[in-house]
Amino acid sequence: MSTTGFALFCLIGFLVPVPLLAWLDRPRRPAVPTAPASAR
Amino acid sequence: MGLALKARVPRAPTWAILIGTGLLDILFGPFVLLGIERASLTPGQSPGFRLDYIDWSHSLAMSLVWSAAWALPFLKRGRAIALTIGFAVLSHFILDFFMHPEDLALWPGSRAHLGLGLWHTAYWWWFELVFVCAGCGYYWVRARKLGTFGGRAAWAFAVVVALHMLNSPWLSPTK
Numbered sequence: 001m002s003t004t005g006f007a008l009f010c011l012i013g014f015l016v017p018v019p020l021l022a023w024l025d026r027p028r029r030p031a032v033p034t035a036p037a038s039a040r
Numbered sequence: 041m042g043l044a045l046k047a048r049v050p051r052a053p054t055w056a057i058l059i060g061t062g063l064l065d066i067l068f069g070p071f072v073l074l075g076i077e078r079a080s081l082t083p084g085q086s087p088g089f090r091l092d093y094i095d096w097s098h099s100l101a102m103s104l105v106w107s108a109a110w111a112l113p114f115l116k117r118g119r120a121i122a123l124t125i126g127f128a129v130l131s132h133f134i135l136d137f138f139m140h141p142e143d144l145a146l147w148p149g150s151r152a153h154l155g156l157g158l159w160h161t162a163y164w165w166w167f168e169l170v171f172v173c174a175g176c177g178y179y180w181v182r183a184r185k186l187g188t189f190g191g192r193a194a195w196a197f198a199v200v201v202a203l204h205m206l207n208s209p210w211l212s213p214t215k
Contacts, residue, residue, distance in 0.1 A: 003072065003079055006089055011069025014062030017203055018055055021196050025046065025054045028191035 041131045043196060044175035047182035049124040050189045053114075060110050060128030064136075067106065068097040087159045088212060091143045098140075100154070101147035103133035135171075139164065165208050172204050 001009070042061040046054050059066070071077040071094075078092040096102055111126030136144060140155035158164045176197040183190025190196065205211060 001081060003081060006079060006081060007069045007072035010065045013203075013207075014066050015059075017199060018058045018062075020199060021043070021058055022054045024192040024196040024199065025043075025189050026191050027188055 041135065041171075041175055042128060043179035043190075043200065045124055045128050045131070046189060047179040049120060050182075050186060051118075052121045052124045054189070056110075056114060056125050057128045060107075060125050061132055063106055063110055063129050064097050064103060064132045068094060071097050086162075086164065086209065088209075091140070094143060095145040095148040095150070098133065098136065098143075099145040099147050099150065100133060101150075103130055139168070165204075169201075169204060172200055176200050 042054075042058040045057050045061075046052060068077060072079055076096055077094050079094070080090045080092055082088060082090050091098075097106075107126040107129035110129050111122045114122040114125050133144065137154055138156050139159045141157035141160050142153045142155040144154040146152050146154070158167055161167075179190060180193040180197055183193035
């Protein structure tokens, strides 16, 4: 591996997992909306 | 560290925390490609590379600057969120302080350099693994308790451990 490859490895290594981890972080169940006061 | 911070302040956007924790290395990549910073590969000698000049991405002063710059756009979402995102960036410097071998300058061009050099020990990867598991474990427990984030926390834990495996002395492309 060259120094250029190492620099790209650092750049990509930190960027690529972000969307995957953000997707895995989403709650499984959507938050239950609170009924408006007029409907109670 | 990023997932642990998310667990501590669940309202903070996950992507911003995760990019924050890696921001210094994300900057280091283009800085090396542009010739602003320098690194050399040292195959067979842990950790497989030497960081010759990383003052613009990784010095203490610049870490504070990058922390503030990354946190600033999130101030409108509240001080706690902006502080969390700023700390995510600074946490990279704090953790690097333990691992790096005295290559972290106080400011660009400073003669004084910091770093305890755990990377040059035989157990550096295991030390990092314990930290990874502690952070991910905290995230997993908090996700199960609160239910507002971490819908697939166990998978997130597994992905982070897998990434750490890829950076191990056995599998890393710099080995």
